[in-house]
Amino acid sequence: MSKPVYGKNAAQSRNVEKISSPVWALVAVFILFLIWTPFQVGLFNGQQLDFEKPIYVSSLLSGLMLLVWMGLYFKKFKLEEQSDLVVVASLLLPITYALSLFGAASHYMAMNLLLVQSMYIAIFIIALYLLKQKQLNVVIQNAILAVSYFIIAFGLINWLGGAKFAGALVGWFSNTVRDSKYLDAVMTDSNGLRLTSVFQYANTYAAFLMAFLFVAVFALVRSKKWYGTLTHGFMLVPVIVSLLLTLSRGGLVMLPVVFILLLILLKPAQQILWIIHLALAGIAALAVTNPLTTLGTELNTAFTSGAAVKGWAYLIVASIVVAGLGWAVQRFVAPWLEQKLGAWGSRKLTGLWLPLGSLVLVGIVAFLLIGTSVRSILPANIETRLENINFKQHSVLERFTFYKDALKVVKDYPILGAGGGGWASLYEHYQNNPYTSRQAHNFFLQYLIEVGIVGFIVFIGFIGYIFYKYIRGYLKRDKDDFANGYFFYIIALSILVHSLLDFNLSYAFMGILVFLSLAGMSVAMDSRTLRRNWNKSSLRIGYFAILAAGTLFLLFLTIGYLGSSNAAMKAKNLIGVSQSYEEIKAPLVEALKDRPFHPESALYLSSMDQQVFNQTKDDQYLEEAYSVVSRALEDEPYNKELLKQLVGYYDLKGQGDLSYTVYRDNADKFNWDIDWYDALISRSSALAYAAYDQKDDAKKQEYLTEGLQAYKHVVDGVEHLKTLPPEQLQGRPFSVTPSIALNAGKLQLMSGDNEAAAATLKIGLGEDYKDATNREIARWYLAALKRSGGQDQAVYDLLIAADAAEAAQIDAIVAQQF
Structure with missing residues (x-):
């Protein structure tokens, strides 16, 4: 060809x-x-x-x-x-x-x-x-x-x-415009305002800006027309300012890495031109970033035309100056460099000298901006981000955790993988701590x-x-x-x-x-x-x-x-x-016809059927809810919301043991979901006491064992979180909640471990004795102490002051023969 x-x-x-x-x-x-x-x-x-x-x-x-x-x-x-x-x-x-x-x-x-x-x-x-x-x-x-x-x-x-x-x-x-505004083009997080443009995520926008910063320089240097040179030169300042406004540490760290990798393939004359253009644009961008940061923060709080005009004036003037200088460099400096360095550029390895020199220069600049007070020339939010660039910073530690957890997934799905979206589906099963990240x-x-x-x-x-x-x-x-x-x-x-x-x-x-x-x-x-x-x-x-x-x-x-x-x-x-009901149901049935595994459609229809059952007590709605959810779960076994819908179905059927089975059998999929374990332990406790009332010792022991194992998982998890580096964020809450303490204490009491029960119940004790749950915890706590020969007079006095009838209930618990 x-x-x-x-x-x-x-x-x-x-x-x-x-x-x-x-x-x-x-x-x-x-x-x-x-x-x-x-x-x-x-x-x-x-x-x-x-x-x-x-x-x-x-x-x-x-x-x-x-x-x-x-x-x-x-x-x-x-x-x-x-x-x-x-x-x-x-x-x-x-x-x-x-x-x-x-x-x-x-x-x-x-x-x-x-x-x-x-x-x-x-x-x-x-x-x-x-x-x-x-x-x-x-x-x-x-x-x-x-x-x-x-x-x-x-x-x-x-x-x-x-x-x-x-x-x-x-x-x-x-489809991303809401109330006449593009959704999260400027996002807010713990660092303040961050520019995201169309991406709604500052770090990805930083990657985009990094790419097109270098593309703009390349286009400027190659341009043979004055208007091309001016256009690309004009855009350098907006690109660098935007990159700084993303507050992306990853973008700032990777920028010099990519820059040096790109320089290696260029001839010496082109390398020098790139450095000159980026230096000019960088200086101009740094000069206007501080006021633009301040003005942007003000304008995103309350718009004033004067502030907006002032901001655009800073940006446009700096861009025009850099565009003019860029044109002058290309008009006068570039031909001279080509003449002087043309022969040298044809020699082998000559293209490595400037990248190696740039590596040293980047190291010096990085040291000045990260390790010295020079960074104070930058806006406060950017200064803070630079100051926090280190391997002990929480986002770095969290990424290392993601990567370790990702390798755990690979180990279990080595050959063909876990399919598209595998991480989003599975990370809760493999995660080291209760972070939330649907991306690795x-x-x-x-x-x-x-x-x-x-x-x-x-x-x-x-x-x-x-x-x-x-x-x-x-x-x-x-x-x-x-x-x-x-x-x-x-x-x-x-x-x-x-x-x-x-x-x-x-x-x-x-x-x-x-x-x-x-x-x-x-x-x-x-x-x-x-x-x-x-x-x-x-x-x-x-x-x-x-x-x-x-x-x-x-x-x-x-x-x-x-x-x-x-x-x-x-x-x-x-x-x-x-x-x-019929109007809403018709499109949901249509949606599920081609995709019976579609999670949101299945959730909507199942939830609606369960609500109608509650109103009519017509079993056909309940059976349809089960059919929709069970079919979706065949293809979406890790979908937590679908599993909860299945629990809801069993609860409405009065099959609490099957609801409990859903929680038990899927607990390892959500190892750090404290709500899941709270529900599992509370249901273990309820079913164990029901089996006790029915004198079914085998079932009672089964629920006792499984409930206490779930509680041990929570306690072990709490201890594991103490081993995280102090700079690393834990993620979602994970602790022994009052509900968990109450139900785990009941299980321990039923198993005959009175001292352990008292210790567990004490964890859940609060100070509000008007609260029914807290009174129940105090009641069982005092009963556990009494069964083990101890007492807590202070708690007893507070409980009786809140409700004198609690004394009899404590005695009733003590009298039970578990």
């Missing part, structure tokens, strides 16, 4: 390879897809009905685009070069996700991730062949830049008080969990081969800056490196950018002619047949899922406005 021609022969190439109107139409749709995605498809991290529809729409659109591509490129597609085989090999990625369905912890999330992965590969295949033509390559690169610059501007508009204006810009096509904060570990060793080897082999062949090709020959793929290399490297610390690729748009960039690198990689003759019509037709069949199947599946999602959303909206 003839390679596309770039550089000085590009005009001749365009005459030979004229781009047809249908291809231009595909490019237009492709670019519109890139514009639509970041404002629609956010984080896919679990059972979120509000966010699943954009996944299905994007999957549908990408599948349709792939079918169009097949029609346009069927005759052009050949298997002659290594890059052609990369396209074939890319199909292995969604196949590994399909294989992981066999052992998926959540069929619902696994199917969603299969569709997302298929979308990525569709984008990869389409982009690879579009980018082979320079004219389209230039158009797509410029479109990516335009989208990224708009996202950056969108974030700053929100920061400087223009949330309603920003919402109006995208509200007509985005490391893309590669999370990928390993989802597809196992087989899928992980396929993925690493796929991207590793592309990076290896691209870097080898980049170093061996010169191409013009649009054809050498470095634009795409920057994006892929930046996002993937940052993803060692976070879950950036759990955002569909970030995943699209990575796979689009891998396609751009594949176009420019060192692609040799295949030794064997693969370019046989039977192989090409077979590949297209498999691709078409798989695409059509997924399109059919997606259309069904989209209809199910629409029906579920209709029901959810009706719940807030309608009192009609």
Whole structure:
């Protein structure tokens, strides 16, 4: 297959390879897809009905685009070069996700991730062949830049008080606008305000900004037009300011790492230009970040036009100054550097000197900003974040814990993995302490969990081969800056490196950018002619047949899922406005027809049936509730809310022993859920006393043993939490609650361990003796003491003062023969 021609022969190439109107139409749709995605498809991290529809729409659109591509490129597609085989090999990625369905912890999330992965590969295949033509390559690169610059501007508009204006810009096509504002474009946490733009998560936005900071510098240096130089130079300050406003420690730590990795491939003259442009922009950004932080904080509390104008003035003036200086550098300094360093740059290893020097410089700057008072030039919130960069900081310790727990999952699901969303489904079973994180904060570990060793080897082999062949090709020959793929290399490297610390690729748009960039690198990689003759019509037709069949199947599946999602959303909206059972039930039944495992639909219908049963006492509603929940649990065995619905069913049936069984048999899935263990221990206690009344010693002993084992689990957990480093946050509450103390004390008393019972009950004692639960704990505590020959006169006096009848109840407990 003839390679596309770039550089000085590009005009001749365009005459030979004229781009047809249908291809231009595909490019237009492709670019519109890139514009639509970041404002629609956010984080896919679990059972979120509000966010699943954009996944299905994007999957549908990408599948349709792939079918169009097949029609346009069927005759052009050949298997002659290594890059052609990369396209074939890319199909292995969604196949590994399909294989992981066999052992998926959540069929619902696994199917969603299969569709997302298929979308990525569709984008990869389409982009690879579009980018082979320079004219389209230039158009797509410029479109990516335009989208990224708009996202950056969108974030700053929100920061400087223009949330309603920003919402109006995208509200007509985005489902993430609430009350005329884009949801969480500026988020608030314990660190204060943090800029997130379209991502609603500051760390992922930092990864995005890091990538496009370097892309903007690259675009500035390569630009041959004055307006291109000024545009990209103008954007450097907004990008750096936005990066600082995210307050992302991971972004600041990974920024110099990626910068040095990128410098290594550049010639010395380009390296110096990059350093100059970044230094100028960095100084200007630091000069305005302090007032912009203060103004943004004020404007997000109460908007005033004067403050907004002042903020924009700071930003625009600094950007204009840097753009002007950048133009001057490119106009006068760049040619001089090329002349002076051109010959030197052709020598081997000369490109390593500046990266090594930059490494030393970065170390010095890091020491000044982290270890000295120099950081005081920064805004207080950024200064605090820098001050806390160390290996004992709680977020670092928590990430290490996530990674250790992730390896526990891999150990139990080694070959094919736990399916898409495996971590979100399983982490409560494997976690070391009661944190809440539906993401493992490391893309590669999370990928390993989802597809196992087989899928992980396929993925690493796929991207590793592309990076290896691209870097080898980049170093061996010169191409013009649009054809050498470095634009795409920057994006892929930046996002993937940052993803060692976070879950950036759990955002569909970030995943699209990575796979689009891998396609751009594949176009420019060192692609040799295949030794064997693969370019046989039977192989090409077979590949297209498999691709078409798989695409059509997924399109059919997606259309069904989209209809199910629409029906579920209709029901959810009706719940807030309608009192009609039949009206709400109809769309829920429709939603469950194609997806009986859909968690939220099953929860809504089951809950509604149980409520109607409570009103009518008609068993048909209760049986339908059971049927819906039990079917959903076949595919969603780790869904806590579905399990609670099953408990509710057994309670309504009067089958308390079966409710207890649900809690007991699933306790290990939620090892740090104190509410789950509270319910398990309280039910153990109630059933043990019921068995005692019925003189069923075998059952009584069974419930005693299991209840006390559950209590021991809680006590051991409390002791384990004391071993956590003091800097690490525990997570959710986990302690011996008054309810647990009461019921565990009862069980210990029944087992004859009076002293242990008294000690346990004392843990739960409070100071409010008007509270019925506290009086009950005091009653059993005093009875346990009395049975063991002890007393607590102070507690006794307080209890009797609250209710004199308690004395008789204490004696009744003491008299029982357990």
